[in-house]
Amino acid sequence: MGRGLLLTSNLPQLQNLIKRDPTAYKEEFLQQWNHYNSIRQIFKIHPEEQAQHFRELVAFISQVATSYPQETAEFPSHISSLLLENYGTLSPDTRKTLVQNLVMLRNKEVISSIDLLKSLFPILPRTTSPTLRSFIRKTILSDIRTANLRSKNHKLNRAVQAMLFGMVERGMDGEVVGDKGKLRASNGPTTDRTAHNGEEAMWAVILTKELWRKGIWTDTKPVAIIALGCFHPVTKVQSASVHFFLGSDEDKEDSDDEQEEEIDVRAMHHRRDINKKTRSGDKKMQKKLNAAKKKRHNKPEAVANFPALQLLNDPQTFAEKLYDILHHYDKRFSLDHKILLMQLLSRVMGAHKLCVLGFYTYIVKYLTHRQLRVPSIMVALAQSVHDLTPPDALIPVIRKLAQEFVHPGVGSEVIAAGLNAIREVCRRQPWSMEEDLLGDLIEYRKSRDKAVTAAARGLLQLFREVNPGMLKRRERGKDASMGLASGTKPLPFGHSADAAVDIEGLALLEDHLQKLREEDDVEMGDEDDEAAWEGWDLDSDSSDDESEGWLDVPDDDGDLNISDSEDEAEKEKGQQEISKTRVSTLATTKILTPSDFALLNDLRIQEASKAVDGGGGSHAKRKLATLEANKKAIQSGQQDNSFISENDILGPRKKAKADYAERMASIQKGREGREKFKSNKGKVNKEVASSSTNREKARNKPIMMILSSGAVRGKKKASLREKQQRLRKHIDKSKKMRH
Incomplete structure (x- = not known):
């Protein structure tokens, strides 16, 4: 009895003994198991009663569950049901304990990865603790990564992807209300409210993006999950999904990782000016400035996620749905969100050469020089155009760009932006340009502004290459005129070029490799060549009976031709002409590597x-x-x-106007190697070192130390005559200094 009472009151000691000998302490474990079941029933009704003791029992059973697998077979389901059914009524400590012990059971291989993830996925959008949310997220990601470490675990991946797809799909029937994309409050259970508020879908998109970024999932299933998120009624979920395809990193709010704060250089200099000056403060400020400069320099540019765009299933339907959302909620979405959708739609259209003709009529109303973020809209327009886009749909767009951006009533930057946008559109579809309009646009190459001149020359050079027939004779240039004279014409709309027969410049690579091969043969075969030349004249010295004159070479056919130097030169010239136009066979005999x-x-x-x-x-x-x-x-x-x-x-x-930090950096750079403007008094800058004078020391004394000095008291007691004499002396000295 004493042993039993001692062990039941000391769970860590009992846990240690059970791990050493499970069979000997089975009865004590069963007592604790029955005690756990009774407290669990009470805990369901009154979660606040005996919560601490319940957490201790759960931790104890989780530690020894591997020793009694039959008795604890239902234990993981108990924890999972408590978390899923009573999560809102549990205390934060109890939630954390249950989640940690459930993860421990997975680490001990008591439950499978699928069972663990089925319990963690519904909890993730419901938890409000940043620590617990970060722990659950890291657990999910590490478990999936470990399962796919050696080889792809297709069974687990399919199960997890089905759960994530369901998390996104459950909120698709919500109704968008308000400018922010918020949904109407749901009166259903907590799970339904979470789904309709977009929290489940948001976490599904976050986890899928993270698994794609780490290279764990690289097939079409994760792309399909995020593609569904692009049509979610919650704007936040839609924005996160769109950012995935655009490759941008602007949705940092979905990450629990600590983000470094942006360093305000101007505020830092201001604080430095008003605070006490110390060497340590200077070093700290310089260290922060260097870190900010390095971070700004190493910041990568946003690059579209082209592999994900190529893996889209039915991109035409995807693009049409995007346009329907953009058109239907035009007055409800903010401008930034509409630009995101425009950029994604243009990416898909350009990557797959799709035609969504309504997009060009929609974007025309945003092509004004007073429109906010109009450069981003122009980029989306240019990226949506390709060689299969009908010119009839683009001609009104080109006219609108010319009317709004290219005229004398706007600034030079606006004109340059309009010309560059027209050039990028015409680079992809040259037939969208009209001949009269082109003649007017290229006249801006005579402008005094450098940006406008460069833009107009770029447009002129583009049509010299793609369709010089639209230019006047004096504007075509030498190469374009020669091409037109030889009968070269641009391909009409809808016609494709002939199949390529060779890789441009491949003959250069073939000649280079042949040259390297010959050099290796020469280095390895020098000795063999010398041996072959030995004894070349043995036939003449071998016997005296043979004639010592020339050998007669029989010419049975009588057609022996000896070429002179002129014939050889003509042959070499002909071979050189053929080599310029020859087709290399290197691609058919060798696998070309990067x-x-x-x-x-x-x-x-x-x-x-x-x-x-x-x-x-x-x-x-x-x-x-x-x-x-x-x-x-x-x-x-x-x-x-x-x-x-x-x-x-x-x-x-x-060059834009420099900010405070750039001006200060320029000033400091100009002061390098220059002597400071200060007096040579003192022992620093003098040839012979000496201490400072008493007069210099008196200047730096505090006022309270010199109030009782003789000089100050003498001034106070001076007579009127003495004050007049001192003033006159000062005036005379000032006059001498002026002359």
Whole structure:
């Protein structure tokens, strides 16, 4: 009896003993198990009674559950049902304990991953504790990552993806109310309210994005989950889903990770000016400034998630649904949210070459120079155009851009933005431009503003390449005129170019590899060549009977031809002409790797550089610039030609006015290596070191120390005559200093 009472009151000791010998202490465990069942029934009715003791029993049973698997078979379901059914009435400590012990049972392999995730997914949107929410999120992600570490766990992935899809789908029947996309309050149970408020769908999108970003899920299922989130009635869920496809990182509010605060450089300098100056303060401020500069420099640009866009199922239907939402809720959504939807719709249209003709009539009303964020709208317009877009749908858009942005009544920056937007649209569909309008637009190349001139010249150069027939004879240029004279014409709308027979510049790579191969053969075969030349004249010395003269070479056919130097020169010239137009067979005999294409690009750059040095003209310079830009795009991972930014629309601009931090940095840079303007008195800047004078020391004394000094008291007791003499002396000295 003493042993039983001692063990029942000391659960940690009993836990230790059970782990050593489960069979010997089975009766004591059963006593605790029965006690747990009785308290659990009471706990369901009155959660506040004996909560501490209940948590201790749950932790004890979770630790020893592996020793008694048959007796504790229902224990995980007890914890799961308590969490799911009574989550709102449980105290925060009890919730945390139950979740932690449920995760412990998974770590001990008492329950499977699917059972654990079925319990954690419904809890995640309902919890209000940041600590518990972060713990649940990390547990879900780590469990799925561990299950897919060695090989893909398709069974678990399908189950989890079905749960996430259901979390998004349960709130799809909600009604959008208000500008913020909030939903009407639901009078149903808590689970229904959570689904209709978008919390479940939001967490499903967050977890799916995280698993995609970590490379755990890379197939079409996660893309389908987030694609469904793009049509969710809650604006926050819709925005997070759209950001996934756009590749931007502006939805940071969905993350529990601590985000670094933006450093206000101007406020930091202001605090430094009004606070006490110390060396440690200077070092801290400089450290923060360096960190802010490094963070601003290393901040990556937003790049569209092209793999996810390519994995969309039925992109035409997806694009049409996006346009329907954009058009239907035009007055309900904010401008920023509408621009997000425009950008995603344009991405899908450009990536899959889709035609949603209503989009161009919708976007026309936003193409005004007074519209907020009009550069982003222009970017969305240009990205939606491709070579299969009907020109009839784009001609009104081009006219609207020209009427609103390109006229003398607006600023030079507006004109440059309009010309650049027109150029980007016409680059993708040249037939959307009218000949008369083109002649008016390219006249802006004579403008005095640099940005306008560059934009107009870019438009002129574009049509010299794609359709020089629309230009006047004097504006076509040499290459375009020669192409028209030879009968070269642009392809009509809907016609595609002939199939490619060779990779441009592949002959350069083939010649380069052949040259390397020959050099290796020469290095390895020098000794063999010398051995082959040995004894070449043995036939003449081998016997005296043989004649020592020339050997007669029989010419049975009588057609032995000996070519002279002129014939050889003509043959070499003909071979060189053929080699310019020859088709390389390297692609049919070798698998080209990314390093081969990188080497091919370098060889093409070298060839273009030689052409520029040899006086190739502007055409060779443009070709070199294009190759170098492609090389930079490959190195940065942006190889999609449809990706443009607002800088492409705005073009080169004048230097903006510097802010406070930039002005201070410029001032400090100008002071480097310059002597400070100060007196040479003292022992720092003098040739012979000396201490400061008493007069200098008196200047730095506190006022209370010199109030009782003789000099101050003498001034107070001075007579009127002495004051007049002192004043006259001061006036005379001042006059001498002026002269």
